[in-house]
Amino acid sequence: MTGVLVSTTINGDAVQFACPTDETLLDSLRNRVGLTGAKEGCGTGDCGACSVTLDGRLVCACLVLGVEANGREIGTVEGLVEDGKLHPLQEKFIEHAALQCGICTPGFLVAAKTLLEKNPKPSEEQIRYALAGNLCRCTGYDKIVRAVQAAAKEMRKK
Amino acid sequence: MGHDTNYQDREFKIIGTRVKRPDGIDKVTGRAKYGADAFAPGQLVGKVLRSPHAHAIIQKIDISKAEKLAGVKAIITSADLPDLTGSNRGMTDILENCMARGRALYHGHAVAAVAAIDEQTAKQALKLIKVTYKLLPHVTDVDEAMLPDAPIIQDFVLQDGKPSNIAGISTFGHGDVDAGFAEADVIVEKSYKTEQTHQGYIEPHACLANVSSDGSGELWVTTQGHFSFRVVCSTLLGLDMAKLKVTSSEIGGGFGGKTHVWTEPLALALSRKANRPVKLVMTRDEVFKASGPTSSTSMDIKIGAKKDGTITAATAMLRYQDGAFPGIWGMLGAMTAYACYDLKNVKTVGHDVLVNRPKVAAYRAPSAPMAAFGVESTMDLVANEIGMSPLDFRIKNAAKEGTQASYGPVYGPIGIGPTLEAVKKHPHMRAKLKKNQGRGMACGFWFNFGGQTCVDLNIGPDGTVSLTIGTIDVGGSRASLSLIVAEELGIPYDQVRTNIGDTASLGHNDTTEGSRGTFSSGMAAIFAARDAVGVLRERAAKMWDIPVDDVVWADGVATATGAKHSNLPPLTLAAIAAKAASTGGPIAGHNEVVADNAGVSFASHICDVEVDPETGSTKIIRYTVIQDAGKAIHPDYVEGQFQGGAAQGIGWALNEEYIYGADGCLQNTGFLDYRIPVCSDLPFIDTQILEIPNPNHPYGVRGVGETSIVPPLAAIGNAVSHAAGVRMTHIPMSAPRILKAIDDAKA
Numbered sequence: 085m086t087g088v089l090v091s092t093t094i095n096g097d098a099v100q101f102a103c104p105t106d107e108t109l110l111d112s113l114r115n116r117v118g119l120t121g122a123k124e125g126c127g128t129g130d131c132g133a134c135s136v137t138l139d140g141r142l143v144c145a146c147l148v149l150g151v152e153a154n155g156r157e158i159g160t161v162e163g164l165v166e167d168g169k170l171h172p173l174q175e176k177f178i179e180h181a182a183l184q185c186g187i188c189t190p191g192f193l194v195a196a197k198t199l200l201e202k203n204p205k206p207s208e209e210q211i212r213y214a215l216a217g218n219l220c221r222c223t224g225y226d227k228i229v230r231a232v233q234a235a236a237k238e239m240r241k242k
Numbered sequence: 243m244g245h246d247t248n249y250q251d252r253e254f255k256i257i258g259t260r261v262k263r264p265d266g267i268d269k270v271t272g273r274a275k276y277g278a279d280a281f282a283p284g285q286l287v288g289k290v291l292r293s294p295h296a297h298a299i300i301q302k303i304d305i306s307k308a309e310k311l312a313g314v315k316a317i318i319t320s321a322d323l324p325d326l327t328g329s330n331r332g333m334t335d336i337l338e339n340c341m342a343r344g345r346a347l348y349h350g351h352a353v354a355a356v357a358a359i360d361e362q363t364a365k366q367a368l369k370l371i372k373v374t375y376k377l378l379p380h381v382t383d384v385d386e387a388m389l390p391d392a393p394i395i396q397d398f399v400l401q402d403g404k405p406s407n408i409a410g411i412s413t414f415g416h417g418d419v420d421a422g423f424a425e426a427d428v429i430v431e432k433s434y435k436t437e438q439t440h441q442g443y444i445e446p447h448a449c450l451a452n453v454s455s456d457g458s459g460e461l462w463v464t465t466q467g468h469f470s471f472r473v474v475c476s477t478l479l480g481l482d483m484a485k486l487k488v489t490s491s492e493i494g495g496g497f498g499g500k501t502h503v504w505t506e507p508l509a510l511a512l513s514r515k516a517n518r519p520v521k522l523v524m525t526r527d528e529v530f531k532a533s534g535p536t537s538s539t540s541m542d543i544k545i546g547a548k549k550d551g552t553i554t555a556a557t558a559m560l561r562y563q564d565g566a567f568p569g570i571w572g573m574l575g576a577m578t579a580y581a582c583y584d585l586k587n588v589k590t591v592g593h594d595v596l597v598n599r600p601k602v603a604a605y606r607a608p609s610a611p612m613a614a615f616g617v618e619s620t621m622d623l624v625a626n627e628i629g630m631s632p633l634d635f636r637i638k639n640a641a642k643e644g645t646q647a648s649y650g651p652v653y654g655p656i657g658i659g660p661t662l663e664a665v666k667k668h669p670h671m672r673a674k675l676k677k678n679q680g681r682g683m684a685c686g687f688w689f690n691f692g693g694q695t696c697v698d699l700n701i702g703p704d705g706t707v708s709l710t711i712g713t714i715d716v717g718g719s720r721a722s723l724s725l726i727v728a729e730e731l732g733i734p735y736d737q738v739r740t741n742i743g744d745t746a747s748l749g750h751n752d753t754t755e756g757s758r759g760t761f762s763s764g765m766a767a768i769f770a771a772r773d774a775v776g777v778l779r780e781r782a783a784k785m786w787d788i789p790v791d792d793v794v795w796a797d798g799v800a801t802a803t804g805a806k807h808s809n810l811p812p813l814t815l816a817a818i819a820a821k822a823a824s825t826g827g828p829i830a831g832h833n834e835v836v837a838d839n840a841g842v843s844f845a846s847h848i849c850d851v852e853v854d855p856e857t858g859s860t861k862i863i864r865y866t867v868i869q870d871a872g873k874a875i876h877p878d879y880v881e882g883q884f885q886g887g888a889a890q891g892i893g894w895a896l897n898e899e900y901i902y903g904a905d906g907c908l909q910n911t912g913f914l915d916y917r918i919p920v921c922s923d924l925p926f927i928d929t930q931i932l933e934i935p936n937p938n939h940p941y942g943v944r945g946v947g948e949t950s951i952v953p954p955l956a957a958i959g960n961a962v963s964h965a966a967g968v969r970m971t972h973i974p975m976s977a978p979r980i981l982k983a984i985d986d987a988k989a
C-alpha cells in the first residue's frame with residue numbers, strides 16, 4: 085500500500101493529509117480529516133449522500149480519489165455556515181421540515197447550493213432534475229423542493 | 243402512579259404548531275452523528291465474508307492464510323458464536339442469520355468476519371479465507387417453495403409431520419363465506435403477485451462495538467430499538483444485560499429494517515476476540531443482500547357483491563415468503579387484507595413460506611400493502627361489474643364504529659368513512675385528465691402499536707426542562723415530544739429539550755416500530771409532566787408555607803388560590819427550580835407505561851398517472867394522501883410521513899424489485915439497478931390530515947407513520963388500468979410488464 089501526502093483546501097482552510105492512493109476522497113474526508121458531514125449511502129455514485137464540490141463543481145466524493153484533492157478546493161456541508169450564520173438553504177430546510185432522518189440532507193444542501201449559484205431562479209422542474217442525483221427515502225422530496233424554492237426566493241432578495 | 247389514558251377534548255396552545263425541530267441545526271450543518279460517524283481510539287475495521295451461493299453446505303472454512311496477514315487482529319466463524327440461546331427458536335434463528343451454521347441459506351448469508359487495522363487489510367483478509375461449499379438445490383419463488391418436491395430450507399419446519407417450507411398458516415374471519423358467495427350477484431376472483439422490495443434507507447447499517455476483557459461492553463449503533471438490541475446481543479454473546487450499554491446514533495432511515503440485528507453481534511464478537519473496538523459498516527451491496535427486505539407474495543382474492551353494492555362475501559388466500567427463517571408476514575397480510583370493510587362473511591388465510599432469500603424484516607406497515615393491492619384491485623373490478631363508482635362502492639362497505647374487523651376486534655371510532663368522504667370532496671377528483679391518463683384510488687389500514695415505554699423528565703436549576711426518551715427519532719419526534727411537555731407545563735417550546743437516552747439511563751423501551759414513537763413516548767411524556775406539576779405545586783406550597791391544595795399550576799406558573807393568598811405573586815418554573823435545594827432536592831417526573839391501544843389508522847389515496855402506450859412507462863401526475871392522524875402534534879412531520887410512505891409505495895408499485903437469477907443469486911444489489919424514486923420522478927404530494935381522536939390517548943394521538951405505504955400499490959394499479967385499459971396483476975408495474983399487458987390485450 086503506497087501512501088501519498090495531499091495538500092488541499094477544504095472549506096477555505098489549508099489542510100494536509102496522507103492517504104493510500106486507492107482511497108476515496110469520501111474516506112479521506114471522513115476518516116482522516118474528520119469531516120463526517122458527507123455520508124456514504126452507496127459508495128457507487130448512485131445516492132448523492134457524499135456530495136461535495138471540487139473546485140466549485142458538484143461531485144460524488146465516493147467516486148473521487150483522496151489524492152485528486154491535491155492542490156484543489158473542496159467544499160463540504162461543514163462549510164455552508166458563514167460568519168456563524170446558517171446559509172438560507174439550511175434555514176429553509178429546517179423551517180420547511182425538509183428533512184426527516186437527515187442522512188441525505190448534507191448532500192442535498194451541497195447540490196442545491198451548486199444549483200442556485202448557477203441558476204438563481206430555477207423552475208420546479210429544474211430543481212427536480214438538478215437534485216435527481218440525490219436520493220431521499222424519507223420525504224418524497226415534496227418539502228425538499230419547497231425548501232429550495234423558498235431559499236432561492238430569499239437569496240434573490242439579497 | 244395511575245394516569246387516565248382516556249382522550250380528553252381540550253384547547254391546545256402549542257400542540258399542532260409547526261416549530262423547528264431541536265436536531266435540525268445539527269443535521270443541516272453535518273454535525274449530527276449517525277451510525278458510521280463514531281470513532282473510538284484504537285478502533286479496527288470489521289468486514290464480513292458472505293456466501294456467493296443461494297444454498298450450500300459449508301464443508302470447510304480455512305482461515306490459516308488470512309490469520310497470518312499482517313494487521314489482521316481477529317477472525318470469527320460460527321465456532322466463535324456458540325449457541326447460548328437455550329431453546330428459544332426465535333433467538334436461534336437470529337443467531338443463525340447473523341452467521342451461517344454449517345449451511346448457507348441465501349446468497350449473501352454471512353460465513354465469517356474479520357477485524358483488521360484498516361479497510362484495505364480487512365478486505366484483503368476476506369479474500370484469503372477459503373470456504374469449501376457443497377451446493378444444494380435452491381428455491382427463491384414463493385409458489386415453487388410450496389410445491390411438494392421443493393428443496394427444504396429448514397428441517398425443523400413441519401406440516402402434517404413432514405418437512406415443509408410452510409412455516410405457518412393463519413386463518414382469520416367470520417361468518418359463512420360459501421353462503422355469502424351464494425347470495426352474490428357478481429363474483430370476481432383474481433390472482434396477484436408482488437415482488438420483494440427493500441426499505442431502502444439511505445444510511446447502511448453501522449455500529450461501533452467495544453467489549454472489554456471483563457465482559458462489559460458498549461455498542462454504538464444505528465437502530466430503531468437500542469433496548470431490544472441489548473436484549474438480543476447480550477443473549478447471543480452471553481453478556482450481562484446491565485453490562486452492555488447500547489447507544490442509538492442518529493438514524494438515517496429505518497422503516498422497519500433497523501428493528502432487527504444483522505451484523506451487530508458479529509462486531510461485538512470481533513471486538514471481544516481482538517480486545518479492541520471494532521467498527522462495522524455494511525456496504526450497500528450487503529444491505530440489499532443480507533438485511534431484511536419485505537416479502538414477495540402471491541395471492542388469490544375473491545369478492546362477491548349484490549347489485550346494490552353490498553359485499554356478501556370476501557376471501558383471500560395469501561402466500562408470503564419469509565426468507566430463510568419463519569416470520570409472521572403472511573399472518574399480518576391475512577389480518578390486514580379486509581380491515582377497511584364491514585363484512586358479514588370473510589375469510590383470509592396467510593401462509594408463511596420459507597425460501598432461499600434473506601430473512602424478511604418489517605417494512606412500514608409490514609405485509610399490508612401487498613394484501614391491499616390484491617383486495618383494492620379486486621374492489622375496483624367488482625365495482626365496475628355492478629356499474630358503481632369505485633368510491634361509492636367503498637363508501638357503502640366501509641367499516642365504522644362497531645364493525646367487527648375481519649381480524650377479530652370490534653372497532654371504536656375510526657377514520658375510513660371520513661377519509662372516503664374527504665376523497666369525494668377533494669378537488670383532485672375533479673381535475674381534468676388528458677389522453678393516456680387515468681385516475682385510481684385505494685384504501686389502507688394499519689394497526690399501530692404502543693408497547694413498553696418509559697421517560698424521565700428533569701427540571702434543571704435554571705428551570706429548563708430535559709425529557710429523556712427511549713424511543714428513537716426517525717423523523718422529528720423529538721420536536722413533537724418537546725411540544726407535548728411544553729403544552730403540559732405551560733411553558734415555551736424552547737424551554738424544553740428532548741434527548742434519547744442510552745440503555746443505561748432508562749428502563750426498557752420497546753423498539754420504535756408500529757408507528758409508536760410519538761404515540762407511546764408522547765403518552766409517557768404527558769404523564770411524566772403531570773407528575774412534575776405535582777412536585778412543582780408541592781414545592782411552591784413549601785416556599786409559601788401554605789397547603790398544597792391552595793396551589794394551582796397553569797400557564798407555566800404556580801398560583802396561590804383564594805383571597806387570603808392574594809398577596810403572593812405567582813412562582814415561575816425557574817423560581818421554583820432555583821430553590822429546589824432547600825425544598826426537597828431536584829425536581830423530576832417519571833413515567834413507565836405499557837401504552838396499549840395505539841389506535842387503528844386508515845387512509846385513502848388518489849392517484850393520477852399517465853402511461854406511455856409506446857414504452858409502457860408510467861408517470862405520476864397527481865397524488866393525494868388523506869389519512870386520519872388522531873391528533874397531529876406537529877403537522878409538518880405528519881405530512882412528511884404521509885408523503886414519504888406514498889413515495890415508497892410509488893417506487894414499489896412501478897419499479898422496485900429484487901431480481902434473482904436462475905442460480906438463486908440476487909442480481910441488483912445497488913441503487914443503480916434497484917432504482918428508488920428520485921426527485922424528478924415525482925410531483926408534489928398533496929396531503930390532508932383528518933383528526934378523529936383516538937379514545938385511548940389523552941390527546942387523541944394515533945400512530946401515523948406506516949399506513950401511508952398501504953394504498954399506493956393498488957391506487958396506482960387502478961389508475962394504470964384506467965389509463966392503459968389493462969388490469970395489472972403483478973407488482974412492480976414496470977414499463978416492460980405494462981407494455982406486455984398492452985400488447986397482450988391487443989392480440
Ligand code: FES
Pocket residue numbers: 123124125126127128129130131132133134135144145146147
Ligand atoms: S455514497 Fe457517493 S453517491 Fe452514494
Ligand code: FES
Pocket residue numbers: 182183184185186187188189219220221222223444494495
Ligand atoms: S430525510 Fe431520510 S433520506 Fe432524506
